[in-house]
Amino acid sequence: MRHSSTRLGSTSSTSILAASVALLAACTGASPEPAPGGVDGSAPPSAAAPATLNGPPAGVERVGTGSGRAVLTDDLLFALSWTGAKCILVAKSLTALDAERWRVSEVDGKQLGCTDGAPAVAGTSLILPYGSATPGTGIEAGSSEEGIIALGPDGTRRWHTAIKGVNTVIGANDRFALVADGRKSLPGSDEQHVTAVLDIESGKVLWQRAGLNARGIDGDTVIVTDEQVTNVTALDAATGNQRWTTPMYALGRLGLTGTGVVAVPLKENPDDLVGFGAKTVLRDAATGKVLHTEPGTAASVDCVSDGKTAVVCQTFGAPVENRLVFAFDMAARKRSWTIPAKQVADAKIEVRSMIDGRVFFSTASGAALVDALTGKQLAVGLTEAPETIRGAYGVANEAAKSYTVVRLTS
Numbered sequence: 549m550r551h552s553s554t555r556l557g558s559t560s561s562t563s564i565l566a567a568s569v570a571l572l573a574a575c576t577g578a579s580p581e582p583a584p585g586g587v588d589g590s591a592p593p594s595a596a597a598p599a600t601l602n603g604p605p606a607g608v609e610r611v612g613t614g615s616g617r618a619v620l621t622d623d624l625l626f627a628l629s630w631t632g633a634k635c636i637l638v639a640k641s642l643t644a645l646d647a648e649r650w651r652v653s654e655v656d657g658k659q660l661g662c663t664d665g666a667p668a669v670a671g672t673s674l675i676l677p678y679g680s681a682t683p684g685t686g687i688e689a690g691s692s693e694e695g696i697i698a699l700g701p702d703g704t705r706r707w708h709t710a711i712k713g714v715n716t717v718i719g720a721n722d723r724f725a726l727v728a729d730g731r732k733s734l735p736g737s738d739e740q741h742v743t744a745v746l747d748i749e750s751g752k753v754l755w756q757r758a759g760l761n762a763r764g765i766d767g768d769t770v771i772v773t774d775e776q777v778t779n780v781t782a783l784d785a786a787t788g789n790q791r792w793t794t795p796m797y798a799l800g801r802l803g804l805t806g807t808g809v810v811a812v813p814l815k816e817n818p819d820d821l822v823g824f825g826a827k828t829v830l831r832d833a834a835t836g837k838v839l840h841t842e843p844g845t846a847a848s849v850d851c852v853s854d855g856k857t858a859v860v861c862q863t864f865g866a867p868v869e870n871r872l873v874f875a876f877d878m879a880a881r882k883r884s885w886t887i888p889a890k891q892v893a894d895a896k897i898e899v900r901s902m903i904d905g906r907v908f909f910s911t912a913s914g915a916a917l918v919d920a921l922t923g924k925q926l927a928v929g930l931t932e933a934p935e936t937i938r939g940a941y942g943v944a945n946e947a948a949k950s951y952t953v954v955r956l957t958s
Contacts, residue, residue: 596643598623601940601956604904607917608942608954610931612645614638618951619669620938624649624701626674627951628660628667635662637676639703642941645953650703658697658708663716663730664948670720670748673698673706677715677727696727698751707751713742719765719806723748724785726770728762745770745785755788764804766833771802771810780812782836792836797826800865801848807855808833813847813863824866830859830876839876842883846870850899857905858884858920862898873899877921885923900933901942903956908933908942 616629616638625640637660639649653660660666661677668675678697684690695710696717716730725748729741744756745765760772763780769791770783780802781793796802796812803811810833816825826847830840846863853859859876873887887897896912902920908930909916915933917926932954934942944952 598642599940599955601958603958604906605917605956605958607927607957608908608915608930608932608934609957610952611642611941611955612640612953613950614640614645614953615950617666617945617948618943618953619667619674620936620941620943620953621669621672621701622939625943625953626667626669628662628676629949630662635660637667637674637699639701642953652699652703655697655699655705655708658693660697661694661715662948665717665719665730668717668720668725670698670725671722672701673748674701675717675720675725675727675748677717678708679715696725696746696751698725698748709746709751709753711742711744711753711756714744718743718762720748721765721767723768724754724765724770726762726765726785728760740775743772745788754786757788763802764806766804766806766808766810769833771804771833773802780810782810782833791834792831794829794831794836797847799847800826801850803828803849803851803861805833805851805853805855805859807853809839809851809853809859811849811851811859811861813845813849816843826863826867826870828861828863828874830861839881840883842874842876844870845872845874852899852902852907853878854902854904854920858902858907860899860902860907860920862892873897875920875923884921887923898933900935900944901937903937 614627616627618625618627623642627638629636634653636651636653638651658678658680663677666676676697679694681692682690693710694715697708698706700706713729714727716728718726718728725746728743740758742758743760743762745754747754761775763771768785770785773780778798780796782791797814800813810831812829813826816827826845828842828845828849846865848865849861849863851859851861862873864871869889871889875884877884898910900908905920907918907920910933915930916928932944932952934944934954936943940956942954
């Protein structure tokens with residue numbers, strides 16, 4: 549592990565490399581990558597303050613599109629895209645999305661990775677996987693390294709940590725980064741994948757363990773399953789100690805809100821060896837306490853929540869007739885409304901995100917905005933339903949290939 553506050557593209561050796569790239573570009577017609585910190589490596593130009601949201605959103609306005617998978621901070625957008633030869637990370641101001649602040653694909657010989665979950669925002673850092681290779685000389689073999697790197701919002705490398713077998717960022721927050729080996733095992737393999745938690749400030753590995761299937765991080769709680777996906781377990785993010793564990797629907801999917809609630813699918817009738825019927829149990833992510841049990845659902849679930857008004861979940865998978873949407877009122881501690889499976893299928897409804905008691909859905913007729921407590925539709929035919937929201941801005945990613953940025957209106 550190494551620490552550095554060197555600005556990418558500003559050291560003398562990198563300047564020589566940049567000059568060589570510029571000379572090559574002049575000969576080939578290609579354009580060199582703008583350096584972090586500004587197109588010439590200098591401090592980024594000042595930009596107008598991002599918009600703010602006064603009260604719950606009433607709609608959205610599309611403000612930009614681009615290539616790659618995008619994430620947001622309070623005033624910046626970062627997009628990671630695969631060109632076919634390398635991964636490129638681009639930074640833009642939310643108030644000037646038509647201009648790049650900087651772009652980078654390699655840091656000190658470490659190539660950025662484009663695996664699922666990258667980049668992840670952790671406080672003021674961006675967390676990504678990296679890989680590097682050193683060719684052999686003569687009869688000596690070369691070497692390779694993989695691990696996790698943290699970049700500052702101005703392109704500053706804050707730290708990098710080599711972890712053998714780790715190539716995927718599962719999630720991150722202001723204190724922790726949850727990372728893992730995201731590669732698929734070959735049929736019949738007894739290989740156990742590595743899961744690790746890193747300290748965001750230092751990059752130090754707090755703990756790592758094989759044989760887990762990392763699912764997500766919620767505050768100071770890490771959610772994992774066994775590799776057979778038959779049990780879900782909550783671990784203390786700082787120590788790796790177990791907090792609670794419970795069975796789940798075999799090979800089902802958990803619903804992680806990131807706001808203190810996890811949805812666990814279970815077999816509705818454990819003695820039924822033929823049927824696919826399921827139920828969904830909402831649990832407190834830190835303690836495992838059961839908050840609500842929703843009967844008659846499908847075996848996998850996605851959930852969103854603002855952490856204060858409601859949890860809205862959509863179930864999918866088998867059985868088809870149970871692919872419904874339901875809402876749990878966090879204050880009243882009960883289900884408040886549902887959308888039946890046929891209506892979900894006919895309207896092609898997908899739950900996307902929630903903010904201030906409002907839920908964004910994508911539908912066959914455009915995005916919709918719904919009151920999370922009552923299920924009342926507040927707006928229809930919107931241009932986009934953001935998947936993640938930060939302040940007054942949201943972003944929708946399309947299979948990590950392209951993104952759309954919207955500004956929330958009130």
